[in-house]
Amino acid sequence: MGLKVPHTTNYLTEHFGDDGFVSLKGYEAQGGYEAARKALTRMQPEKLIELVKDSGLQGRGGAGFPTGLKWSFMPKDEDRPRFLVCNADESEPGSFKDRILLERGPHQLIEGILIAAWAVGAEKTFLYIRGEYSEPARVMQQAIAEAGESGYLGQGAMGTNFSHEVVLVRGGGAYICGEETGLLESLEGKKGQPRKKPPYPAEFGAFGMPTTVNNVETFCHVPHIVRRGAEWFRGIGTEKSPGTTIFGVSGHVVRPGLYELPLGTSLEQIVFGHAGGVPGGREIKGVIPGGMSMPILPAAELDVPMANESLRERQTMLGTGGIMVMDDTTCMVRVGCVIAHFFRDESCGQCTQCREGTGWMEKILNRIERGAGEEGDLEILLDVSAKMEGATICAFADAAAWPIQGLLRHFRDDFEMHLRHHRCPFHEGFRL
Amino acid sequence: MVKAVKPKKAAKSGAISGATRKRIAEEMQKFPQKRGALLEALHLVQEELGCIAPETARELAEIFEMRAVEVMEVVSFYNMFHAAPQGRHHVHVCTNLPCSLRGGRSLLRRLEEHLGIRAGETTPDGRITLGREECLGACAYAPMLRIGDTYHENLGVELAKKLLDSLE
Amino acid sequence: MTVRITVDGAAYEVEEGRTLLQALDDLGVLMNGVEVPHYCWHPKLSIDGSCRLCQVEVEGVPKLQIACDTRVTDGMVVHTKSERVRKAREGVMELLLVNHPLDCPICDQAGECKLQDYAFEYGVQHSRSREPRRALEKRVELGPTIVLDQERCILCRRCVRFCREVPGTGELVVENRGDRSVIAAFPGAPLDNDYSMNVADICPVGALTTKDFRFKMRVWFLDELPGVCTGCSAGCNIHAGVANNRVYRYVPRRNDAVNETWICDAGRMSYREIGSASRIHHPQVRGADGRLTAAGLGDALAVAAARLRAAIEGGGAEAVAVLASPHATNEDLLALRRFLAALGAPPESAGVAVPTGASDDLLLREEKAANAFGARALGFGGADAVIERVRSGAARVLLALGHDILAPAHLRGDVSALALLDGVILLDTHRSALERIAHVVFPARHALEKLGTLTNAAGRVQRVQPVVEPAFAAWSEGEILLRLGEALALPGFEEPAAWDPHAVSKSLGEELPAFAGIDVDSVGHEGLPLRGESA
Numbered sequence A: 001m002g003l004k005v006p007h008t009t010n011y012l013t014e015h016f017g018d019d020g021f022v023s024l025k026g027y028e029a030q031g032g033y034e035a036a037r038k039a040l041t042r043m044q045p046e047k048l049i050e051l052v053k054d055s056g057l058q059g060r061g062g063a064g065f066p067t068g069l070k071w072s073f074m075p076k077d078e079d080r081p082r083f084l085v086c087n088a089d090e091s092e093p094g095s096f097k098d099r100i101l102l103e104r105g106p107h108q109l110i111e112g113i114l115i116a117a118w119a120v121g122a123e124k125t126f127l128y129i130r131g132e133y134s135e136p137a138r139v140m141q142q143a144i145a146e147a148g149e150s151g152y153l154g155q156g157a158m159g160t161n162f163s164h165e166v167v168l169v170r171g172g173g174a175y176i177c178g179e180e181t182g183l184l185e186s187l188e189g190k191k192g193q194p195r196k197k198p199p200y201p202a203e204f205g206a207f208g209m210p211t212t213v214n215n216v217e218t219f220c221h222v223p224h225i226v227r228r229g230a231e232w233f234r235g236i237g238t239e240k241s242p243g244t245t246i247f248g249v250s251g252h253v254v255r256p257g258l259y260e261l262p263l264g265t266s267l268e269q270i271v272f273g274h275a276g277g278v279p280g281g282r283e284i285k286g287v288i289p290g291g292m293s294m295p296i297l298p299a300a301e302l303d304v305p306m307a308n309e310s311l312r313e314r315q316t317m318l319g320t321g322g323i324m325v326m327d328d329t330t331c332m333v334r335v336g337c338v339i340a341h342f343f344r345d346e347s348c349g350q351c352t353q354c355r356e357g358t359g360w361m362e363k364i365l366n367r368i369e370r371g372a373g374e375e376g377d378l379e380i381l382l383d384v385s386a387k388m389e390g391a392t393i394c395a396f397a398d399a400a401a402w403p404i405q406g407l408l409r410h411f412r413d414d415f416e417m418h419l420r421h422h423r424c425p426f427h428e429g430f431r432l
Numbered sequence B: 001m002v003k004a005v006k007p008k009k010a011a012k013s014g015a016i017s018g019a020t021r022k023r024i025a026e027e028m029q030k031f032p033q034k035r036g037a038l039l040e041a042l043h044l045v046q047e048e049l050g051c052i053a054p055e056t057a058r059e060l061a062e063i064f065e066m067r068a069v070e071v072m073e074v075v076s077f078y079n080m081f082h083a084a085p086q087g088r089h090h091v092h093v094c095t096n097l098p099c100s101l102r103g104g105r106s107l108l109r110r111l112e113e114h115l116g117i118r119a120g121e122t123t124p125d126g127r128i129t130l131g132r133e134e135c136l137g138a139c140a141y142a143p144m145l146r147i148g149d150t151y152h153e154n155l156g157v158e159l160a161k162k163l164l165d166s167l168e
Numbered sequence C: 001m002t003v004r005i006t007v008d009g010a011a012y013e014v015e016e017g018r019t020l021l022q023a024l025d026d027l028g029v030l031m032n033g034v035e036v037p038h039y040c041w042h043p044k045l046s047i048d049g050s051c052r053l054c055q056v057e058v059e060g061v062p063k064l065q066i067a068c069d070t071r072v073t074d075g076m077v078v079h080t081k082s083e084r085v086r087k088a089r090e091g092v093m094e095l096l097l098v099n100h101p102l103d104c105p106i107c108d109q110a111g112e113c114k115l116q117d118y119a120f121e122y123g124v125q126h127s128r129s130r131e132p133r134r135a136l137e138k139r140v141e142l143g144p145t146i147v148l149d150q151e152r153c154i155l156c157r158r159c160v161r162f163c164r165e166v167p168g169t170g171e172l173v174v175e176n177r178g179d180r181s182v183i184a185a186f187p188g189a190p191l192d193n194d195y196s197m198n199v200a201d202i203c204p205v206g207a208l209t210t211k212d213f214r215f216k217m218r219v220w221f222l223d224e225l226p227g228v229c230t231g232c233s234a235g236c237n238i239h240a241g242v243a244n245n246r247v248y249r250y251v252p253r254r255n256d257a258v259n260e261t262w263i264c265d266a267g268r269m270s271y272r273e274i275g276s277a278s279r280i281h282h283p284q285v286r287g288a289d290g291r292l293t294a295a296g297l298g299d300a301l302a303v304a305a306a307r308l309r310a311a312i313e314g315g316g317a318e319a320v321a322v323l324a325s326p327h328a329t330n331e332d333l334l335a336l337r338r339f340l341a342a343l344g345a346p347p348e349s350a351g352v353a354v355p356t357g358a359s360d361d362l363l364l365r366e367e368k369a370a371n372a373f374g375a376r377a378l379g380f381g382g383a384d385a386v387i388e389r390v391r392s393g394a395a396r397v398l399l400a401l402g403h404d405i406l407a408p409a410h411l412r413g414d415v416s417a418l419a420l421l422d423g424v425i426l427l428d429t430h431r432s433a434l435e436r437i438a439h440v441v442f443p444a445r446h447a448l449e450k451l452g453t454l455t456n457a458a459g460r461v462q463r464v465q466p467v468v469e470p471a472f473a474a475w476s477e478g479e480i481l482l483r484l485g486e487a488l489a490l491p492g493f494e495e496p497a498a499w500d501p502h503a504v505s506k507s508l509g510e511e512l513p514a515f516a517g518i519d520v521d522s523v524g525h526e527g528l529p530l531r532g533e534s535a
């Protein structure tokens, strides 16, 4: 696996303890906007895209798509206006890294956006922030204004003839608006119902124009890559998954919080080394490694390096790096109920399998948890989840199916106990 | 004392003020098509009037040169917009998995008992609408709740009750 | 440009840029040889891609693809019957049934419900779900014509797209999200447009029903007989739903050259004219007491012939004013031409009055008569010259096919100008002010009670056939004119002949070059344009 841990393992969050870093002055004091200056004045867009490709940076929004490659999809030699979208909808349960990147490092994000805009030739970025993130939105709005006043944004950025504008857009509260085409619809003032693909955003994106969508964190890595080079970046993390990411640890741990660590750091080290393990001397039962859409891992598999290539071998994924730790008092049927409720609630409702399957799964799980489960329920659950997979407009239905499959894969006993005893055998934990 | 954030008293009930109209017009400038400003407009109008009632949807439809029914469908899609009046304070308790693992659900239940209403309901005096909400990005600081725009994290039950009692 | 594709082993050449379902539809094989069940896709609406039922296997593509939104490419090899496809379909069907009420016995759609059909076809007649079904509103009035049952709705959004894309009125939306989604209109802005009832036709299930047809008749008792709407000159193709010799409804019949898959609400409701209480039920003759009384056909013919003969003897053919009907078939009107010729009058001496009304860019035509174009094509002139001849006293007898002359553009319902005539002979379907002053009245058949052709506003000749038999004695205008010619012993009418619309139709082409090769037996169910017309 060869995890490389060089000197800087927290370049994104290094200065987040410093209140001044939020201001333009404070950011500049740490070398802020130098990467943007370098990119805009000394690098051709193609060169920049090559650099990001070479760095191996993968999107941090959940799907892990290679960022440089995505940028290269934007059509060349076309005079339609083109847009960038920064996806700050962060609604994946267990994920709260983008919030801190917005609140504590707004200029780092703006700098990343500016460089990306130059690379893809975008005139405008829509920064789509989930509506509930009022404080992050306030901080960002202020930073955008500051950056405009100081000539980083707006007409003739940094003395070049490149112009760029960042428009902040508040969402209305719908998880599905994190899916990039749901986001685009929402941005256009519509319901956030994902679009059929093709056409992909690079061809037909925001308001029908060529558009690149990236996650907040993805943008934040970019200035560092420009400043220190692709090789430096590839020196962090694993060969296939370079760089750091910000793991969010929640649930039954002593020190829940955010930990910026190289990709490939073992789950065990994050949970025990950084988050202090489980309180009260209890044992770990299971850990969701990458936000609620990703299948759970049992305690025995915590040795897994937190990178997509290794997590896939365990039938799960890195997702957004939101790690949820559950101790041995946790009823996995209840966990299933909570997960199923969320996906039923948040399905946009277009696709048959997703609209009907999420509700059916929730009802079965609730019934099992109440002690009214019947023989055959688990088979139906698995069958419904299989029917939801890979057959819908967007990946939401997969995201709804996988975690339930994961629970049944690793904790089937919990379910069978409910069926056998006609009640929930766990007394502690959370009631529904 | 925590101040009421919404709804503000509208000068004329149901009518979007000139100031809000002006802000909506400014927002429209930022988008290639003015409809892009619709979500922001819904936020602004709801902050002013408390909800997006059908007559308000009709007004917005005129401003945006779209059909009122399309405004209605957008309002109905998003969690944050309401077609009917809500309590003066909207208290949202996160009950998603990370918060539940740390007591989010029991917090909600205790607050239901405390206020004598169920999640989704409004106190008879119109003071508080209690809601359960999906993940708010505060997973490490659970349990938590949101009152209007403000997050209150790492909340014990007693603290949370005090917080609610302090709402006007 | 065309590309070659293979579907279930059969090779087809299809137009480039089409989606698979469009291509199969173009070929006429969709659900007619190649079974790709679908709910959200409709040939005349934008692609939605949400029901996910139309999944097929495309070689070289790992995931199943939805046929409604997959474009054909040269060499594409498609399987619609593979095990994977079958399982995917079953999956979608079962999920659709999870919350679907078990309403079939009381559902109006039973018998023409795509959910019922596919469930049967694909062997998933109910879901394994034992959970309580979602409870929603069973009766929501979306507007003056349509009722919604939210529980039956499968959210295919056809109705929403229809309102946005066809009439452009956009009254309907999907409100809420996820499994709370329901079809809704804005308070105070109901579903109310000139085409609203089409949503009931395109709704694949029994969620949308017309108030007019709701609960009237189980569809499996209906014979769906092809016909043409007579509401205006658009000539929209319809199926008349008939049971017990009664028309219960019209539904659109697809004809891409005329009405695609739609009809207007007014036209749809025009079925009621057939069974209307104001039909003329028997021949009538005005007696010495000045009152119209029922008479036998022979008596009526004799009286009519006597009045005509007297007029002709007094003033020649000039003394007979003739009005052709824009509702009659081309065959009836050819009989009128022959009648006029036998009198020695040119066809243009007869006039045709055409009722008018609202029109739009979609289907509705200003001329509210199914064969106005045909009447002109047969050479009949304007109605005003005929009225002038009556006013001037040159004409002594009026032979009127229909009462359209009463229209605002002509007599404005005022029949006083006709009161001084020596005879008014009327061939008509429905009662009117003209009937009240007529001396002889013959009951005519409605266009859907006879065999013949109608020429629509675009010059397309379309076939009608009897969908019901009138419960009273009635004849097509052509037959009455034939008998009248015989009674008058006009030249060419000496030999008593049977009324044979097939033969008359054949001779249209002999007498009028525009009809060459076009007759009731050659136009088929979709019609043919008159020679020289592009329609």
Ligand SMILES: Cc1cc2nc3c(=O)[nH]c(=O)nc-3n(C[C@H](O)[C@H](O)[C@H](O)COP(=O)(O)O)c2cc1C
Binding pocket: A058, A059, A060, A061, A062, A063, A064, A065, A067, A070, A087, A088, A089, A090, A091, A092, A175, A176, A177, A178, A179, A180, A181, A213, A214, A215, A216, A218, A219, A394, A395, A396, A399
């Ligand atoms: C159901 C669903 C929810 C998503 N939510 C988010 C989100 O909240 N934030 C985000 O950045 N990406 C989210 N994504 C991923 C986006 O679709 C998209 O891949 C991402 O924003 C691209 O950015 P990246 O390449 O920088 O990762 C979601 C995807 C799905 C299917």
Ligand code: SF4
Binding pocket: A176, A193, A194, A346, A347, A348, A349, A350, A351, A352, A354, A355, A392, A393, A394, A395, A396, A397
């Ligand atoms: S998969 Fe679910 S969330 Fe995604 S488009 Fe379909 S219904 Fe909407």
Ligand code: SF4
Binding pocket: C152, C153, C154, C155, C156, C157, C158, C159, C160, C183, C199, C202, C203, C204, C205, C207, C208
């Ligand atoms: S009412 Fe009928 S047409 Fe409309 S969405 Fe529902 S099932 Fe489809």
Ligand code: SF4
Binding pocket: C229, C230, C231, C232, C233, C234, C235, C236, C259, C262, C263, C264, C265, C266, C267, C268, C363, C364, C365
């Ligand atoms: S447009 Fe004319 S022909 Fe068509 S349905 Fe309406 S009335 Fe009948």
Ligand code: FES
Binding pocket: C037, C038, C039, C040, C041, C048, C049, C050, C051, C052, C053, C054, C055, C066, C067, C068, C069
């Ligand atoms: S017909 Fe293709 S998805 Fe509905």
